[in-house]
Amino acid sequence: xxxxxxxxxxxxxxxxxxxxxxxxxxxxxxxxxxxxxxxxxxxxxxxxxxxxxxxxxxxxxxxxxxxxxxxxxxxxxxxxxxxxxxxxxxxxxxxxxxxxxxxxxxxxxxxxxxxxxxxxxxxxxxxxxxxxxxxxxxxxxxxxxxxxxxxxxxxxxxxxxxxxxxxxxxxxxxxxxxxxxxxxxxxxxxxxxxxxxxxxxxxxxxxxxxxxxxxxxxxxxxxxxxxxxxxxxxxxxxxxxxxxxxxxxxxxxxxxxxxxxxxxxxxxxxxxxxxxxxxxxxxxxxxxxxxxxxxxxxxxxxxxxxxxxxxxxxxxxxxxxxxxxxxxxxxxxxxxxxxxxxxxxxxxxxxxxxxxxxxxxxxxxxxxxxxx
Amino acid sequence: xxxxxxxxxxxxxxxxxxxxxxxxxxxxxxxxxxxxxxxxxxxxxxxxxxxxxxxxxxxxxxxxxxxxxxxxxxxxxxxxxxxxxxxxxxxxxxxxxxxxxxxxxxxxxxxxxxxxxxxxxxxxxxxxxxxxxxxxxxxxxxxxxxxxxxxxxxxxxxxxxxxxxxxxxxxxxxxxxxxxxxxxxxxxxxxxxxxxxxxxxxxxxxxxxxxxxxxxxxxxxxxxxxxxxxxxxxxxxxxxxxxxxxxxxxxxxxxxxxxxxxxxxxxxxxxxxxxxxxxxxxxxxxxx
Amino acid sequence: xxxxxxxxxxxxxxxxxxxxxxxxxxxxxxxxxxxxxxxxxxxxxxxxxxxxxxxxxxxxxxxxxxxxxxxxxxxxxxxxxxxxxxxxxxxxxxxxxxxxxxxxxxxxxxxxxxxxxxxxxxxxxxxxxxxxxxxxxxxxxxxxxxxxxxxxxxxxxxxxxxxxxxxxxxxxxxxxxxxxxxxxxxxxxxxxxxxxxxxxxxxxxxxxxxxxxxxxxxxxxxxxxxxxxxxxxxxxxxx
Numbered sequence: 087x088x089x090x091x092x093x094x095x096x097x098x099x100x101x102x103x104x105x106x107x108x109x110x111x112x113x114x115x116x117x118x119x120x121x122x123x124x125x126x127x128x129x130x131x132x133x134x135x136x137x138x139x140x141x142x143x144x145x146x147x148x149x150x151x152x153x154x155x156x157x158x159x160x161x162x163x164x165x166x167x168x169x170x171x172x173x174x175x176x177x178x179x180x181x182x183x184x185x186x187x188x189x190x191x192x193x194x195x196x197x198x199x200x201x202x203x204x205x206x207x208x209x210x211x212x213x214x215x216x217x218x219x220x221x222x223x224x225x226x227x228x229x230x231x232x233x234x235x236x237x238x239x240x241x242x243x244x245x246x247x248x249x250x251x252x253x254x255x256x257x258x259x260x261x262x263x264x265x266x267x268x269x270x271x272x273x274x275x276x277x278x279x280x281x282x283x284x285x286x287x288x289x290x291x292x293x294x295x296x297x298x299x300x301x302x303x304x305x306x307x308x309x310x311x312x313x314x315x316x317x318x319x320x321x322x323x324x325x326x327x328x329x330x331x332x333x334x335x336x337x338x339x340x341x342x343x344x345x346x347x348x349x350x351x352x353x354x355x356x357x358x359x360x361x362x363x364x365x366x367x368x369x370x371x372x373x374x375x376x377x378x379x380x381x382x383x384x385x386x387x388x389x390x391x392x393x394x395x396x397x398x399x400x401x402x403x404x405x406x407x408x409x410x411x412x413x414x415x416x417x418x419x420x421x422x423x424x425x426x427x428x429x430x431x432x433x434x435x436x437x438x439x440x441x442x443x444x445x446x447x448x449x450x451x452x453x454x455x456x457x458x
Numbered sequence: 459x460x461x462x463x464x465x466x467x468x469x470x471x472x473x474x475x476x477x478x479x480x481x482x483x484x485x486x487x488x489x490x491x492x493x494x495x496x497x498x499x500x501x502x503x504x505x506x507x508x509x510x511x512x513x514x515x516x517x518x519x520x521x522x523x524x525x526x527x528x529x530x531x532x533x534x535x536x537x538x539x540x541x542x543x544x545x546x547x548x549x550x551x552x553x554x555x556x557x558x559x560x561x562x563x564x565x566x567x568x569x570x571x572x573x574x575x576x577x578x579x580x581x582x583x584x585x586x587x588x589x590x591x592x593x594x595x596x597x598x599x600x601x602x603x604x605x606x607x608x609x610x611x612x613x614x615x616x617x618x619x620x621x622x623x624x625x626x627x628x629x630x631x632x633x634x635x636x637x638x639x640x641x642x643x644x645x646x647x648x649x650x651x652x653x654x655x656x657x658x659x660x661x662x663x664x665x666x667x668x669x670x671x672x673x674x675x676x677x678x679x680x681x682x683x684x685x686x687x688x689x690x691x692x693x694x695x696x697x698x699x700x701x702x703x704x705x706x707x708x709x710x711x712x713x714x715x716x717x718x719x720x721x722x723x724x725x726x727x728x729x730x731x732x733x734x735x736x737x738x739x740x741x742x743x744x745x746x
Numbered sequence: 747x748x749x750x751x752x753x754x755x756x757x758x759x760x761x762x763x764x765x766x767x768x769x770x771x772x773x774x775x776x777x778x779x780x781x782x783x784x785x786x787x788x789x790x791x792x793x794x795x796x797x798x799x800x801x802x803x804x805x806x807x808x809x810x811x812x813x814x815x816x817x818x819x820x821x822x823x824x825x826x827x828x829x830x831x832x833x834x835x836x837x838x839x840x841x842x843x844x845x846x847x848x849x850x851x852x853x854x855x856x857x858x859x860x861x862x863x864x865x866x867x868x869x870x871x872x873x874x875x876x877x878x879x880x881x882x883x884x885x886x887x888x889x890x891x892x893x894x895x896x897x898x899x900x901x902x903x904x905x906x907x908x909x910x911x912x913x914x915x916x917x918x919x920x921x922x923x924x925x926x927x928x929x930x931x932x933x934x935x936x937x938x939x940x941x942x943x944x945x946x947x948x949x950x951x952x953x954x955x956x957x958x959x960x961x962x963x964x965x966x967x968x969x970x971x972x973x974x975x976x977x978x979x980x981x982x983x984x985x
Contacts, residue, residue: 399568
């Protein structure tokens with residue numbers, strides 16, 4: 087069988103193999119663990135609080151990075167699950183006191199909501215366009231619903247929903263069973279970063295096994311997946327639900343971080359930001375959305391401190407520019423750039439060898455043609 | 459009896475607003491398959507254009523019916539040439555880029571006009587039915603919706619522009635071979651869609667407040683209406699608006715406006731399950 | 747009389763005004779190899795889509811080992827044992843050759859077995875050395891073989907091949923014919939093709955489709971000497 091044994095491995099090929107190998111996961115976890123150990127020792131409480139929100143939002147970024155970047159599910163309303171997580175925690179902890187069950191509810195409730203919504207969308211085999219519009223609408227409706235609950239009659243148990251004012255004074259997480267032992271800012275940072283690393287690890291493992299590989303294949307070519315006998319609806323639904331659970335976790339931690347939540351967590355702006363993080367960072371990688379999130383969060387904080395440039399303007403411009411010019415996002419593009427530079431260095435070395443081998447190759451292929 | 463008349467007017471108004479809000483998107487999505495998530499912002503631009511024109515002394519009706527559509531049409535042409543054109547065929551990328559555009563437009567307008575709500579007071583006052591008072595302006599909107607539907611159908615069916623547009627959308631290479639530049643048809647169609655959106659924004663400005671973020675309230679409804687309508691542009695628009703307008707209004711009467719919106723979304727999901735290609739994917743086939 | 751592997755009864759499908767499949771009664775025995783020929787538009791690919799559940803018939807039935815599969819979800823015929831190589835290769839282009847075959851094999855094998863099966867299948871089609879190549883970047887002929895590997899990896903009793911030799915060089919076509927005969931030792935195959943010399947190499951029975959209906963079923967030699975069939979191919983000379 088004629089085989090071109092001299093083919094050079096394409097750039098994307100090598101990059102994707104690295105990013106899927108255990109080496110890149112080990113690297114990311116190592117870096118994260120170092121940060122987990124070192125940062126609380128060198129940063130003061132104020133800086134830790136700043137860092138915490140980066141970690142919390144990074145978890146949210148991972149949720150959409152997984153659902154959309156790997157699963158190909160275009161969810162324009164990931165903030166819906168984020169908001170549900172925040173509000174569920176706030177309402178439940180106000181009613182129950184101890185935070186253990188509220189913490190779990192904050193993860194389970196968005197997942198259950200996603201299960202219903204996902205069932206309607208995936209088992210209806212609705213297309214990407216509908217998916218985008220419906221998820222967008224869901225988050226808009228949630229925003230409107232919660233926003234309109236300002237009156238005192240709007241309460242669940244003993245928790246007033248507060249409408250556009252939001253829910254203030256949310257009780258922080260406590261050690262399970264001991265209401266008075268509440269989490270400190272340092273503790274919340276450690277918990278958030280540990281959760282981020284945990285989610286990252288979970289997703290990496292998932293992607294290495296059957297379910298993850300089927301999900302990625304579903305994004306590649308759903309028809310071929312069906313023709314192989316896999317029910318793509320089930321896998322999409324599971325992906326969607328898992329993404330919602332992770333977003334809910336992020337929402338719960340967010341409510342803890344600010345001790346406050348308001349309808350903006352459901353807002354279009356929030357949803358847009360999550361999408362921008364993933365696009366900027368790079369769909370198809372897990373590290374990309376995290377980096378995109380940190381970069382954009384930092385940028386918006388800088389913009390927020392001055393009055394001249396409007397943040398919507400900047401975010402919108404970034405989104406447009408990235409979609410038009412850098413569709414792969416930062417991480418894969420930088421990676422490809424790096425590989426190209428390495429490849430170019432290798433090629434100049436190899437072309438010297440090639441000129442010597444050309445004469446030999448010619449005689450080889452001539453004899454092969456005669457044999458066939 | 460009077461209550462019935464009021465309810466009828468309110469339902470007709472709900473249907474008419476959907477027609478008006480969605481017409482621009484029906485043209486852009488229906489004909490060009492471009493998912494313009496900046497649709498709400500086109501409406502917002504139309505509203506602001508009308509407000510500014512009125513401040514400069516232009517007659518209210520001219521501002522709403524002429525200035526607003528023209529201004530937004532112009533903006534639409536520019537945006538189409540610079541951005542949208544590069545993304546034809548890439549649906550997801552179009553959605554993302556137009557979302558970026560919508561944020562950009564909100565940011566620009568906020569920087570210029572600030573965050574406070576502006577407005578146009580509804581002209582023509584009210585009229586009475588029995589003990590109830592109804593804004594006469596709602597009748598204007600209902601009338602405009604009817605004219606819009608009739609005019610759109612007429613242009614598509616009976617003018618050479620409509621024929622060229624339909625032909626180009628179906629087969630751009632053939633149109634090109636026949637000497638029609640597809641690029642110009644796309645620009646013109648996008649401009650008309652933008653104009654209709656601008657008109658909608660200006661028209662509805664007296665009923666809602668005008669604020670840079672007002673687009674968000676309309677985008678979901680408009681998309682649901684257009685997608686639910688199916689491939690036939692005018693028949694889909696009208697039938698879908700009737701269905702969802704009625705659902706929305708009845709639910710609003712029964713409870714609150716917010717739950718009316720919920721009913722609309724639930725209705726849309728149910729309908730898409732039953733008729734995945736929209737209403738005119740199954741009924742009224744072959745209609746325009 | 748043993749139960750046929752595949753049987754369609756009065757299968758019909760209409761798309762708008764087009765009657766793409768007319769009253770097709772098709773029977774295939776276990777481990778039989780059948781070729782299906784017909785001019786463009788005869789309905790060959792549509793027939794395959796009906797068998798795999800991609801298209802739903804307007805009327806008629808499809809029975810697989812006696813079981814009615816007509817109204818099944820698109821992933822179910824594959825689970826029962828129908829594999830298809832589509833006319834335009836349908837693969838996971840962004841994934842490696844190994845991953846493509848792995849996914850096909852994994853559904854019916856444990857993780858350990860899957861590794862072994864994937865390796866064996868790739869060796870059988872001669873692509874083991876390409877295991878890490880990104881599928882979308884391969885040459886057309888190689889992609890056809892990848893899809894062949896993908897189809898046989900799940901070991902389905904019925905394999906549908908839509909133009910497996912299209913776009914291949916003579917050497918590749920010969921290799922493909924040998925591969926198909928080897929697969930036929932344990933699997934039934936229905937092969938759509940245009941190349942009559944290829945068909946003569948592999949098939950004992952040929953079904954001719956024309957305008958959606960079966961007009962002849964016979965040996966390749968008798969089909970090729972039939973003047974009407976030569977005519978409907980518009981002067982296509984048999985060789």
